[in-house]
Amino acid sequence: MIRFVFIRTIRAILTALTVVTTTFVVLRITGDPVQSLLPVETTPPEIIELYRRLWNLDQPLWQQYVGYWQGIFHGTMGRSFVDGRDVVGIIAERIPITLELMGWTFVAMLAIGLPAGIAAALNRGSWIDRTVMAAAVAGHALPGYVMGILMIWLFAVELRWLPSSGYGTPQHLIMPVLTLATAYGAVIARFTRAAVLEVLGQPHVLAARSQGWPGRTIMRREVIPNAAIPLVTIIGLFLGGLIGGSVIVEWIFAWPGIGRLLVTSVAGRDLAIVQALVLLFSATMIIANLLVDLAYAFLNPSIRLRG
Amino acid sequence: MRISSPSSAAPAAAGTPQLSIDGLSVVHRTSPHNLLVSDVSLQLPPGGALGIVGESGSGKSLTCLSIMDLLPGALRQSAGAIRMNGAPLAPGRKGIRGRRIAMIFQDPGATMNPLRRIGPFLSGLVKLHRGLAGAAAEAEAVRLLDAVRMPAARERLRAYPHELSGGQNQRVMIAGALAGDPEILLADEPTTALDVTTQAQILDLLAELRAERGMGLVLVSHDFGVIAEAADHVAVMHAGCVVEQAPADRLFSSPQHPYTASLLASIPPETGRASIAERQGRPPNNLPSQATRGIGIEARRLSRTFEARGGARVNALNDVNLAVQPGEMLGVVGESGCGKSTFGRLLVGLDKPSSGDILAGGEPVATKDGVAFRLSRRRLQMVWQDPLSVLNPRLTIGYQIMEVLQTHRITDDAESRMFELLRAVNLKAEHASRYAHQLSGGQRQRAVIARALAVEPQIVVFDEPVSALDLSVQAQVIEMIADIRNRFDLTGIFISHDIRVVRYVSDRIAVMYLGRIVEIGQADDIFHTPKHPYTQALLSAVLSPDPKRRKSRKILRGDPPDPAHMPSGCPFHPRCPRAAVRCSAEPPALHTSTDGRSTACHAVDVETSGLAWEFAA
Numbered sequence: 042m043i044r045f046v047f048i049r050t051i052r053a054i055l056t057a058l059t060v061v062t063t064t065f066v067v068l069r070i071t072g073d074p075v076q077s078l079l080p081v082e083t084t085p086p087e088i089i090e091l092y093r094r095l096w097n098l099d100q101p102l103w104q105q106y107v108g109y110w111q112g113i114f115h116g117t118m119g120r121s122f123v124d125g126r127d128v129v130g131i132i133a134e135r136i137p138i139t140l141e142l143m144g145w146t147f148v149a150m151l152a153i154g155l156p157a158g159i160a161a162a163l164n165r166g167s168w169i170d171r172t173v174m175a176a177a178v179a180g181h182a183l184p185g186y187v188m189g190i191l192m193i194w195l196f197a198v199e200l201r202w203l204p205s206s207g208y209g210t211p212q213h214l215i216m217p218v219l220t221l222a223t224a225y226g227a228v229i230a231r232f233t234r235a236a237v238l239e240v241l242g243q244p245h246v247l248a249a250r251s252q253g254w255p256g257r258t259i260m261r262r263e264v265i266p267n268a269a270i271p272l273v274t275i276i277g278l279f280l281g282g283l284i285g286g287s288v289i290v291e292w293i294f295a296w297p298g299i300g301r302l303l304v305t306s307v308a309g310r311d312l313a314i315v316q317a318l319v320l321l322f323s324a325t326m327i328i329a330n331l332l333v334d335l336a337y338a339f340l341n342p343s344i345r346l347r348g
Numbered sequence: 349m350r351i352s353s354p355s356s357a358a359p360a361a362a363g364t365p366q367l368s369i370d371g372l373s374v375v376h377r378t379s380p381h382n383l384l385v386s387d388v389s390l391q392l393p394p395g396g397a398l399g400i401v402g403e404s405g406s407g408k409s410l411t412c413l414s415i416m417d418l419l420p421g422a423l424r425q426s427a428g429a430i431r432m433n434g435a436p437l438a439p440g441r442k443g444i445r446g447r448r449i450a451m452i453f454q455d456p457g458a459t460m461n462p463l464r465r466i467g468p469f470l471s472g473l474v475k476l477h478r479g480l481a482g483a484a485a486e487a488e489a490v491r492l493l494d495a496v497r498m499p500a501a502r503e504r505l506r507a508y509p510h511e512l513s514g515g516q517n518q519r520v521m522i523a524g525a526l527a528g529d530p531e532i533l534l535a536d537e538p539t540t541a542l543d544v545t546t547q548a549q550i551l552d553l554l555a556e557l558r559a560e561r562g563m564g565l566v567l568v569s570h571d572f573g574v575i576a577e578a579a580d581h582v583a584v585m586h587a588g589c590v591v592e593q594a595p596a597d598r599l600f601s602s603p604q605h606p607y608t609a610s611l612l613a614s615i616p617p618e619t620g621r622a623s624i625a626e627r628q629g630r631p632p633n634n635l636p637s638q639a640t641r642g643i644g645i646e647a648r649r650l651s652r653t654f655e656a657r658g659g660a661r662v663n664a665l666n667d668v669n670l671a672v673q674p675g676e677m678l679g680v681v682g683e684s685g686c687g688k689s690t691f692g693r694l695l696v697g698l699d700k701p702s703s704g705d706i707l708a709g710g711e712p713v714a715t716k717d718g719v720a721f722r723l724s725r726r727r728l729q730m731v732w733q734d735p736l737s738v739l740n741p742r743l744t745i746g747y748q749i750m751e752v753l754q755t756h757r758i759t760d761d762a763e764s765r766m767f768e769l770l771r772a773v774n775l776k777a778e779h780a781s782r783y784a785h786q787l788s789g790g791q792r793q794r795a796v797i798a799r800a801l802a803v804e805p806q807i808v809v810f811d812e813p814v815s816a817l818d819l820s821v822q823a824q825v826i827e828m829i830a831d832i833r834n835r836f837d838l839t840g841i842f843i844s845h846d847i848r849v850v851r852y853v854s855d856r857i858a859v860m861y862l863g864r865i866v867e868i869g870q871a872d873d874i875f876h877t878p879k880h881p882y883t884q885a886l887l888s889a890v891l892s893p894d895p896k897r898r899k900s901r902k903i904l905r906g907d908p909p910d911p912a913h914m915p916s917g918c919p920f921h922p923r924c925p926r927a928a929v930r931c932s933a934e935p936p937a938l939h940t941s942t943d944g945r946s947t948a949c950h951a952v953d954v955e956t957s958g959l960a961w962e963f964a965a
Contacts, residue, residue, distance in 0.1 A: 133891060145515060165421075248459040251416050252473055253446030266463050343510040 045338050053331040054073050063283060066108050068316055069102065078345040096122070096313070128317045130301060139291070139298030140190040144282045146216055148223040151276070153226030158233025165238065180227030185286075189220045206295035217294045221286060225279055232275045236268040243267070261299060266340070273282040273336050281329030283320055364434045365391035365795035367415065367449075367532055367563045372428030372709075374419060374588075376408050380426060385410050387587040388428070392532065392581075397565040398559065399579025399596065401572060403611075403818040407588040412536050412568045416451055417441045432532075448475050454537040456517035459510040466493075467505030470527060477528035483634035492523040495554060499906075513907040515546035522553065523879055531861045532564040533557075533703075543683040544845065545904045548889040551577050552903060570819065572615060573891025574874040576600055578678060584608045588688060596895040614823035615893050616848040630755055641711070641805045642838060643709035643727070645695060646671040652690050660912035664690040666863040667704070668937070677840040679849045679854030679871060681886070685908060687863040688843045692809045693952075696728040697721060709805060727755055729800040733812035734794035739784035745795045746780025752802040769798040774828055790821035794828065801836065808833075812848060822849070829853055847886055851875045858884045862908060865938060869945035879947045881924050918950065926951045928962060 042052065093099045097108055103198040112118055118128040132231045161173040196216060197205035203212050218224065222241045241264060284299070291300035299318060350863045374385035385407040392398045413419050415430055417439055430437050437444055445451075453459040460469065470489035474480050480488055486505070493501035509517055518538065520944040525533055535554065539547035555578060556563055567578050567731040575582055576596060582604065583593040592605040603609040652665040664689045672678045680688045695706060697713040706713040708727060714720035731736050738746055746766055753762040767777050772796040784792055793813060800808055810829065814822040830853045833840050844850045850857055851871045858868040859880065867880040878884045904923050909915055914964040915922050921931035930950050940946040941956050951961040 047359055244453055244455060244458040245461045246519070247418060248453055249461070250418055251451040251453075253444075253476060253528070260859070262464070263461050267461070340463075342508045 044276030046335060049331055049334045054329050056327050056330075058311065059322065060327070061110070061113065062106075064316060064319050064323075065106060068312060069105070072252070100131050112192075113320070118320075119313040120245055120288070122311045122313050124305075128132035131314060132302070132317055132321065133303050135297065135299045138296070139284065139300060140220075142214070142217055142287060142291070142296060142298060145218045146225070146283060147280065148220050149230055150221035150226040150279070154223055154229025155233050157226070157230040161230065161234045162241065170234075177227040177230045180223040183224070185220055185224060185289045186293055188223060189290060192216045192220060193293075195344055206293070208297050213294075213296075217290045217296055219238050220290050220293075221283070225286070227281070229272075229276065229279070233268070233273060236262060236271050238262050239271075241268045270337065270340050273340060277329050277336065280332075281326035284325050298309060350547065364394075365431075365510055366394040366396070366433060367392040367566070367923055368431045368434075369411065370431070372414055372427045372430065374409060374414060374423055376875055377422055377424055379652075383426075384423065384588050385414070388585070388588075388590050389401040390583055390590065390593070392564050392566060393557070395562045395564055397567060397578055397580045399582040400566065400568045400585060401570065401575045401582060402585035402960065403570060403820065405587070408568045408570075408585045409536055409583070409623050410619055412451075412534050412566060415534060415566070416445055416449060418451075420552050435662040438809070442633070446473065446530070447528035447530045448527060448530055448715070450530040451532060451534040451536065452521045454510060454520070456521050457509060457541075460517055461471075461505075464508075465505065465679065466507050466512075469520070470505075470524055473524050475529035488527075488616070489523075492526055493520070494559070495526060496520070496523045497784050498523070506741060513546075514542050515549060515907055518542065518546075518550055519553070522550075522557070525774045526561075529561075530563065532566065534566045534568075536568045537570065540569070540571070543891040544847075545683065545885055546907065547574070548891075548903050549905075550887055554578060557770070571891070572612065572819075572893035576893050578890045579895075584611070595606075600894050601896075607930050612893060614820045616823070616826070618850040628643070629652040637716035644672055644674045644676075644841060644843075645692075645706065645708045645713075645807050646913075647695065647921055648705045648707070650694060650706065651702050652687075652699065654696060656691055662911045663863050663914065664911070665694065668863075670858060670865065670868070672839055672841060675837055676856065677838075677854045678840055679857040681842045681845065681849035681857060682848045682860035683845060683886075685911060686860040688860050689811055690708075690863075691860070692730065692811045692841060692843050696725055696730045696807070698730065726803045727804040727806045728809075729803060729807070729815050731793075731797055731800050731810045733815050735789070735796045735816075736784055738796055739792060739799075740783055744781050744783055745775075745787070745798075749780075749799050749802050752799055756803050758803060766802075769802055770795075772801065772832060773798045774824075782910065788821070789817050790825055797829070797832070801832065804836075805838070807839045807841070809843070811843045812845070813842075815844065815846070822839045826852055830889045847875070848890060859886065862911060862914065864919060864948060865946075865949045866949065867945070868938070869943075873943070873945060879945065879952050880949050881951070882920050885925075918948075926961065 073097075073267055075089055075098060089100070097105055100108070120126060121128055124187055157173045157177070161170040164170050193205050193216065196203040203215055204210070207213055243263075246259060246263050249263050254262075287296075287298060287300035290296065291298045291299075292304050295301070299321070302314065303318050305311075306318070320347060350473050357498070369388060369390045372385055372388045373383050375383055377383070385701060388407070390398060390400070400408045400411060400902040410419065410423065410546050412427075414425055415437075416792050417425075417437070432444070432448065438949065443451075444862055467486065467489055467555050470482075470492055471485035473483040474492070476490045478488070489505060498504055498516065503736050504512070504516075504520075509520075512520065515758045533554075536555070542550060551574065554565065554567075557563060565578070567575065579596050579802050581593070582596050582599045584599070584607065585591065587644070592599065592603065592608045594604070599608065599687075600612070603612055603790065646741065647668050647670045648667045650665060651663065654662045654664055656894045666682065668691065670678075678794050680691060682688045690699065693699050695713070697715045699708070700715045708724075714724045730758065732779070743751070749766045749769055750762045753765055755757060759765045766780060770779060775791060775794050775798065779787065779791060779795070784795070787795065797813075814828065817825060826849060829840075829842070833837070833853070840853075842850055847857070854871045857866065857871045857874045858865050858867065859874065861882050867878065867883045874883060875887065878887050889903070906923050909919070909922060915932070917930075917934055918924070918927075918936050921927040924931065926949075928950065934950070936948045936953065937948045938948040939953055939956075941952075947953075954961045
């Protein structure tokens with residue numbers, strides 16, 4: 042087990058190194074950020090030079106790379122190209138806001154997806170199964186912006202039950218959470234159904250029935266734990282993907298989290314922030330993957346013991 | 349230690365069967381006129397052993413599942429009654445399942461919850477059926493493991509199923525079945541997934557448990573040997589119907605129904621090597637032969653090491669020396685994990701040896717992808733166990749054969765050659781336009797063989813080519829392989845776990861154990877006078893389809909050791925009935941005696957030199 046954790050952790054670190062380096066290289070080869078930020082024709086050359094020095098763009102590439110790493114380790118990612126504030130500070134104040142949205146989304150998507158998937162599997166081929174699966178296809182196929190705008194029209198404009206956008210009260214949470222949770226919950230429902238069906242077909246479930254165990258015990262002891270193993274993988278990956286998925290929803294509902302920050306920074310060519318956000322997104326993905334691997338090993342004794 | 353519970357009925361009047369099935373029919377819910385089991389009536393006399401034998405799709409397992417009301421959701425019982433001691437069983441079988449009737453299944457590894465340790469599995473059943481909890485339940489779990497002769501029972505309680513061997517897992521399943529102290533045990537193919545020596549252990553255990561507990565047994569199997577070994581009364585099923593039922597000795601000595609007779613004739617014989625076709629009264633087919641000639645293949649000091657999880661090294665193949673003569677068919681036999689499949693893959697160049705050489709017709713066999721490898725495919729071909737997984741599901745059989753012919757530019761008229769090949773493997777021209785899923789198991793394997801023969805190979809390795817097939821089909825395919833090999837003058841290597849099948853097609857047999865050849869010689873010599881103790885045990889484990897010949901078998905104790913932790917000296921010594929001190933110290937070399945037989949055994953060496961072998965104290 043220790044060996045397994047060690048290998049997976051090393052692998053995660055290597056992935057992180059690759060991402061950091063790739064981000065650096067890609068942002069440098071896509072052109073001079075100063076030129077894309079300032080109107081080149083009308084800006085005097087000394088102003089351009091000033092900005093170059095300010096962001097260390099005048100140094101040789103390898104020095105920039107070293108400086109870039111030093112920054113990551115010291116928790117300084119430079120200053121915003123637009124308003125000159127510290128990038129880490131800007132992002133740090135947005136993170137809890139996004140986490141609030143994501144946390145509730147995560148809870149809601151499991152609350153929707155798991156029971157729906159299990160119910161569909163247990164009633165395979167019946168109207169319950171067909172309804173759940175039709176809803177899952179619809180929920181997954183409907184783009185977030187359509188769903189979001191439909192909800193704004195219905196709940197905010199027509200019924201006037203909920204605020205159309207913004208942040209602050211629990212009422213503000215409902216629509217963005219539902220928008221995200223419908224899409225992800227639909228996928229979870231499909232995976233849950235497949236995983237439960239797979240386990241239901243296993244000989245050990247038949248054997249447990251032949252041993253006289255009641256259905257509820259078989260569900261709790263044979264089906265759910267075994268179906269959970271593949272599901273943990275999927276759900277864990279969602280956890281990483283949720284933050285990326287927040288971009289559209291935060292924009293639609295004017296939710297002041299990092300998704301919205303990314304959109305404004307890209308539009309405003311604030312590369313320092315974009316660069317830091319890309320690193321943040323990939324770090325969450327890598328950590329989520331690592332946690333999935335470890336959870337998988339913990340759940341599955343044949344990996345845990347051999348590892 | 350039979351526990352009398354209030355639920356168990358009073359002993360039935362004499363003559364009332366312990367279990368009776370009357371007019372059972374099973375249908376698919378969506379097509380109620382298609383009977384999967386049709387009007388089946390069977391009786392189990394008190395404490396008796398009823399065997400149900402049939403090929404796949406005969407309805408034998410569905411009959412068995414109906415007893416427990418455990419049919420798959422898409423099926424239902426459309427007619428018939430199932431009674432225990434004369435009383436009909438209620439739907440759902442509450443109070444019956446696990447308590448009065450228990451069941452064990454085919455693949456013991458898959459019938460156990462992979463996330464549950466043995467201890468909670470057993471004590472949970474003890475609690476469910478006997479109401480014991482805590483330490484009392486755990487003590488009972490240990491007693492159950494002792495009852496199924498599980499070595500080191502107490503330590504096993506903390507093991508997960510994947511840490512045990514197949515045979516051990518089946519023992520645990522049987523222990524679980526005994527937890528409710530049932531009156532009847534249903535065993536659905538209980539030894540089919542196990543090695544032959546393990547199969548013998550489990551069948552012995554079942555016989556002993558029956559004798560100890562007076563338990564009735566319903567045994568379902570496709571294997572006449574297993575049925576003859578364990579059943580007193582036998583029902584033969586075919587296409588959902590019972591075609592014949594009789595006491596075991598009468599059924600095997602004078603089968604009445606032609607289907608039973610033809611199935612019995614399909615079993616490779618133990619005496620003589622009369623063609624199965626002759627015994628079944630079919631005419632042997634006569635087709636033109638072709639002009640390629642087999643070449644010899646030789647393995648020199650061949651070893652293959654795999655790295656197991658956790659960095660352990662496993663010697664799948666250990667210093668194997670072997671020469672197959674041109675035109676010879678060499679049989680390779682051994683149990684799972686003995687390295688026989690690794691050996692086959694190495695011979696045709698699909699895997700790279702860790703050390704040693706393979707020479708086909710004097711030239712080294714190419715193992716790397718490239719021109720040399722592609723050219724070598726024309727000389728070396730392989731036929732696998734599962735034909736469905738080696739045929740392309742999206743191309744017709746004919747297209748796949750023609751593709752091979754064209755790729756290797758075998759002939760200008762690929763189409764007529766393709767039809768010739770189909771004829772050679774006893775397929776019809778119409779099969780050319782079929783897809784793999786439209787053929788039966790036997791037809792698929794014929795198609796695979798036709799495709800392998802398309803390149804006019806000189807050497808063909810058959811890796812368990814008939815193990816996935818039903819008995820009657822198996823006989824036809826073996827027959828065809830023997831026929832093709834003569835006609836095409838192939839050199840062949842025939843790998844199987846079934847020594848009867850191997851003997852039927854082979855000139856010589858090599859017996860493997862844990863990556864080594866332990867004995868090699870003429871097929872009939874090996875079969876009739878095995879010298880190596882392992883070969884003797886392997887042959888002794890072969891079950892004869894004749895209840896009168898239930899022999900006093902030499903049953904090997906224990907399981908093959910973990911290949912990652914090989915025993916010192918001779919790898920067989922921990923299980924060997926003849927092991928002496930020397931055997932644990934020094935691995936025996938393969939020595940050839942004057943009769944041309946080679947054995948790797950110290951005891952045989954000593955006896956050959958005229959001395960007596962001293963057993964270990």
